[in-house]
Amino acid sequence: QFGARKVYAIEPDEAIQVAREMAAANGFSDRVEFFQDVSTRVDLPEQADVIVSDLRGLLPLFGRHLPSITDARRRFLAPGGRLIPRRDTLWAAVVQAPDLYCRHVDPWDDNGYGLDMQAARRLAVNTYHGGPVTPGHLLVEPKCWATLDYTTVESPDVGAPVSWVMERAGTVHGLILWFDTTLADGVGFSNAPGAPELCYGIAFFPLSQPVRVVAGDTVTVVLRAKLLGGEYIWCWDTRVLDGGDSGRTKAQFEQSSFFEFPISAGRLQKWAADHVPKLNQEGEVDEFILSRIDSSTALGEIARRVLDRFPARFADWRDALGRVTKITDEYGL
């Protein structure tokens, strides 16, 4: 509608089919070319004047968003081209939010049966949770934690301290983080508490324990997000200093989403570089299927052979066909 000569639309999900149908319904099939894959695996026949993306989750530090943007900028963007969005600004504030704490953490402290559920509490306080957060939760003025300038960003990792001298008394239950975006000069939107609800949101990082503060106390949080594999590990180290003469540490916590996953020691050992793996039965099934994909055998025939080879593993031919389809959908053409 705005006159683009050509649009290259990239999306790995099956949802791309809906976009294809909508392009056709609106008479744009000849101008929109679709690629069902992640952008980092796509080669375009030409560079683009504009790249429009939205690969965020609740926050922009999500999955492989930043590596995808840096790759697209380098390979797809023509000199002088524009990125939309151009910039995201991440804001942090400490909050008094007994309702959020009560929802996410308290059930593991007090379950009414006198049961010790601290093992689950450890997971809950090392995870960030989605809002809802209102302006009334804020104990301080928000501060900018980080700016992601997509025209220059290189590293997917972000880490910085953010600190407040409290101006009033209250109880700190955690830290919140949200982003405002600049799509282009003068155009953007905000996810701040009180702003109209969008598909993104506000992340609430609970403290290990709520901390009573008074005016003059200092709250410092060193918040770090590090991309490992395709997932972010978040760390939030909090220190609350007494504003009085003593300046003593009132509270100190080191928290990390590394501890949000219930991983057994046995599973961790399997990830060690010196671990020597061997195939389990599911692996043997998949290896068998993969080795039968030879550009000439139909799915039904592969399923029949799978059933012959692993008769105890599958209820019937249809069951085996389901497994074969799953594998060929992922790895076949």
Ligand SMILES: C[S@@+](CC[C@H](N)C(=O)[O-])C[C@H]1O[C@@H](n2cnc3c(N)ncnc32)[C@H](O)[C@@H]1O
């Ligand atoms: C946040 S959702 C998009 C939400 C959409 N803008 C909306 O308003 O409903 C992100 C989408 O980006 C896709 N995606 C993630 N990384 C991608 C990449 N490198 N290349 C292409 N698509 C990607 C995901 O499959 C997902 O469908």
